[in-house]
Amino acid sequence: MxxxxxxxxxxxxxxxxxxxxxxxxxxxxxxxxxxxxxxxxxxxxxxxxxxxxxxxxxxxxxxxxxxxxxxxxxxxxxxxxxxxxxxxxxxxxxxxxxxxxxxxxxxxxxxxxxxxxxxxxxxxxxxxxxxxxNEPMSVGWHAVNRARLEKGDVPLVIGCGPIGLAVIAGLKIKGAHPIVAASRSAKRRELALKMGADVVVNPNDGSPYDVWREQAQTGLPDPGPTLPGWLVGSGLKPAVIFECVGGPGIIQEILNGAPQDARIVIVGLCFEEDRFQPMTGMGKEVSLIFSNSFYRREYAETLRHLAEGEIDxxxxxxxxxxxxxxxxxxxxxxxxxxxxxxxxxxxxx
Ligand SMILES: [Zn+2]
Incomplete structure (x- = not known):
């Protein structure tokens, strides 16, 4: 052949x-x-x-x-x-x-x-x-399932390649809102909006974490940066951050930007050794969740999402x-x- x-x-x-x-x-x-x-x-x-x-x-x-x-x-x-x-x-x-x-x-x-x-x-x-x-979309669907979303969670998707876009589609199906997504590529930001992102940000223009903060206000007074998050909480809705870039240094970058109690789902494939500072994560009590491909059941679910027009x-x-x-x-x-x-x-x- x-x-x-x-x-x-x-x-x-x-x-x-x-x-x-x-x-x-x-x-x-x-x-x-x-x-x-x-x-x-x-x-x-x-x-x-x-x-x-x-x-x-x-x-x-x-x-x-x-x-x-x-x-x-x-x-x-x-x-x-x-x-x-x-x-x-x-x-x-x-x-x-x-x-x-x-x-x-x-x-x-x-x-x-x-x-x-x-x-x-x-x-x-x-x-x-x-x-x-179906295959890449299932990878995103599985990552979203790994996040165990709850009502009120505000997601932030870092990286809008095929996997980031699949995560956005999965978040949309789950009804997460608002979905914030970051990418340096204008084309990919446009695709992110098409897949269901509500707010997109170019990290060259401003911090995705600041944009996320604006979207995650609870209406309660924001304790601001004077008192640490571990003492007074973040005053924000819960953060679920999806790492969809894959590469050394990204986890540390997310730890630096993440608010208190964030769940971080790592989906981007990084084949190299990476380093991060555990104290940054400890200070904020973030959860690191690793996600890998999908279950067979999820593969069938995604095919159904495609067939029923839930994802275009x-x-x-x-x-x-x-x-x-x-x-x-x-x-x-x-x-x-x-x-x-x-x-x-x-x-x-
Ligand atoms: Zn693949």
């Missing part, structure tokens, strides 16, 4: 063996697949790898069409049915990721194998390209390419200020 393969530190289009569906598995034809920030990370890692990272067909944000079944399958869906799945194979030997190795090709190729038990049918009427955003992801798709355009799309995403999600359509010319 044709695929955009990460090989020799480059993304090149070539022929690789089509995957064979094993027991409990389904062969699908890839219809669309999003390029994820973690794919860019794998690409960068390959630059420093002795073997160039091997040969990988990436892609874990996909929609496919059922083609064929392996052994021990119930054949629940007719060939041609559009399906979505969490990017994991349930194997007798354990769980295996799709899109991070040579053996389990992801959606950057023409075909994939999926675990039948994980298949979700794409509801009629939901465009394939929108369903392909159309504005998030800022580009579409065929396999030949993948390498260029990776270049574009080096400076992603004007992009949210680029989709690959492997069968596109």
């Amino acid at each position: 044709r695929a955009a393969v990460l090989r020799n530190r480059r993304i090149e289009v070539g022929d690789v063996p089509a995957p064979e569906p094993g027991p409990g598995e389904v062969l699908v034809k890839t219809l669309a697949c999003g390029i994820c920030g973690s794919d860019l990370h794998v690409f960068h890692q390959a630059q420093h790898n002795d073997n160039g990272g091997g040969a990988i067909v990436m892609g874990h944000e996909f929609v496919g069409e059922v083609v064929d079944y392996g052994a021990e399958t119930a054949k629940r869906f007719k060939p041609g049915t559009r399906v979505n799945s969490i990017p994991i194979l349930n194997r007798k030997t354990g769980a295996e990721f799709i899109g991070y190795s040579a053996v389990n090709p992801g959606g950057y190729g023409e075909y994939m194998r999926l675990t039948e038990d994980h298949l979700l049918e794409i509801p009629n009427g939901l465009p394939t390209e929108h369903a392909a955003l 992801v159309a504005p998030l798709i800022t580009g579409k390419v065929g396999l030949d355009g993948v390498a260029h799309a990776f270049d574009e995403l080096e400076n992603p200020k004007n992009h949210a999600k680029i989709l690959i359509e492997p069968w596109r010319d």
